[in-house]
Amino acid sequence: MSLSEGKIRHLKALSNKEGIIAAAAMDQRGSLHKAIASAKGVPADQVTPDMLTEFKVVVTKVLTPHASAILLDPEYGIPAAKARSSNAGLLLAYEESGYDNTKPGRLPDLLPHVSGKRIADWGANAVKILLYYTPFDEPQINDIKHAFIERIGAECRDLQIPFFCEFVGYDPKGGDEKGLEFAKIKPQVVIGSMQEFSKPQYKIDVLKVEVPINANYVEGSSVYKGQKAYTRQEALGHFRRAAEVATKPFIYLSAGVGNAQFVESLNMAAEAGTDYSGVLCGRATWKDGIPIYAKQGAKALEDWLKVEGVKNIEAVNAALKTAKPWYVKAGVPQPVHA
Numbered sequence: 001m002s003l004s005e006g007k008i009r010h011l012k013a014l015s016n017k018e019g020i021i022a023a024a025a026m027d028q029r030g031s032l033h034k035a036i037a038s039a040k041g042v043p044a045d046q047v048t049p050d051m052l053t054e055f056k057v058v059v060t061k062v063l064t065p066h067a068s069a070i071l072l073d074p075e076y077g078i079p080a081a082k083a084r085s086s087n088a089g090l091l092l093a094y095e096e097s098g099y100d101n102t103k104p105g106r107l108p109d110l111l112p113h114v115s116g117k118r119i120a121d122w123g124a125n126a127v128k129i130l131l132y133y134t135p136f137d138e139p140q141i142n143d144i145k146h147a148f149i150e151r152i153g154a155e156c157r158d159l160q161i162p163f164f165c166e167f168v169g170y171d172p173k174g175g176d177e178k179g180l181e182f183a184k185i186k187p188q189v190v191i192g193s194m195q196e197f198s199k200p201q202y203k204i205d206v207l208k209v210e211v212p213i214n215a216n217y218v219e220g221s222s223v224y225k226g227q228k229a230y231t232r233q234e235a236l237g238h239f240r241r242a243a244e245v246a247t248k249p250f251i252y253l254s255a256g257v258g259n260a261q262f263v264e265s266l267n268m269a270a271e272a273g274t275d276y277s278g279v280l281c282g283r284a285t286w287k288d289g290i291p292i293y294a295k296q297g298a299k300a301l302e303d304w305l306k307v308e309g310v311k312n313i314e315a316v317n318a319a320l321k322t323a324k325p326w327y328v329k330a331g332v333p334q335p336v337h338a
Contacts, residue, residue: 007161020324022069026071027093039293049076059080064084073093094127095111133168134193165202182214190212191242194250195246206250208280240273256282263319276324
């Protein structure tokens with residue numbers, strides 16, 4: 001894998017001095033809108049764009065001194081990007097929030113007023129795309145998604161801006177992705193996705209991946225709920241196999257789980273000896289602040305984040321001690337002062 005000088009420079013800006021990507025995520029839009037409305041007990045149309053922007057600014061201001069980068073969206077997140085700590089790089093989302101639910105397959109779309117060039121012009125160090133993906137969907141659906149990612153990869157290559165591709169698994173039959181049955185097939189979903197998007201035609205630089213298990217169903221895990229999908233040894237094996245098929249640097253996403261579950265998953269990744277290169281962690285750090293913001297406002301959210309939010313992000317940072325520098329997996333020399 002060869003990386004252009006421009007991409008290497010940007011990746012360096014997104015990682016800490018050890019070459020680990022210890023990034024926070026705050027690009028939620030539709031889900032954040034609904035969560036604030038629900039916590040306020042009001043209809044969604046009473047949650048204004050200014051509220052979403054205000055929430056993102058506060059989270060970014062408090063958490064970025066403890067992160068190597070922040071992921072934001074161009075719709076509500078540009079003021080937050082300007083409020084971030086000077087040590088933190090910037091990733092911007094390129095996709096529409098959610099997916100087209102009028103057709104099968106959770107097909108993606110791009111923000112109509114955004115381009116890779118605009119993302120670069122806004123000062124971002126990377127383009128991020130979220131793709132709902134499972135190897136078990138219909139071939140014609142996945143073919144549309146493959147072409148979609150190929151186009152974005154080519155755009156990022158021409159701009160010399162890193163391409164972070166995040167894929168989130170789902171059940172094409174409509175099952176519960178948090179349930180026991182999906183937990184049993186999740187390793188195959190994640191491993192198959194990592195294998196596919198490591199292929200060179202996509203020109204992805206960093207895979208943003210789910211952990212290949214659901215820690216709630218790992219027998220004996222600290223967050224075990226009593227129903228078993230895998231023993232701990234089986235879970236560790238899934239981590240290893242997922243890492244082995246990835247030929248690009250990969251980082252873990254928190255996928256909306258709580259802090260305890262995410263940290264337990266990272267501990268398993270460490271125990272398995274995986275060569276992951278960090279995290280992009282969102283809701284596990286700040287989601288418990290949503291009701292505080294909804295009921296008490298921005299100042300109360302800031303006060304909560306300074307204690308609990310910082311504690312959450314530091315717990316994630318502490319779990320990253322065994323992560324490996326992105327440039328090792330990418331097969332490029334260590335950048336100066338990386």
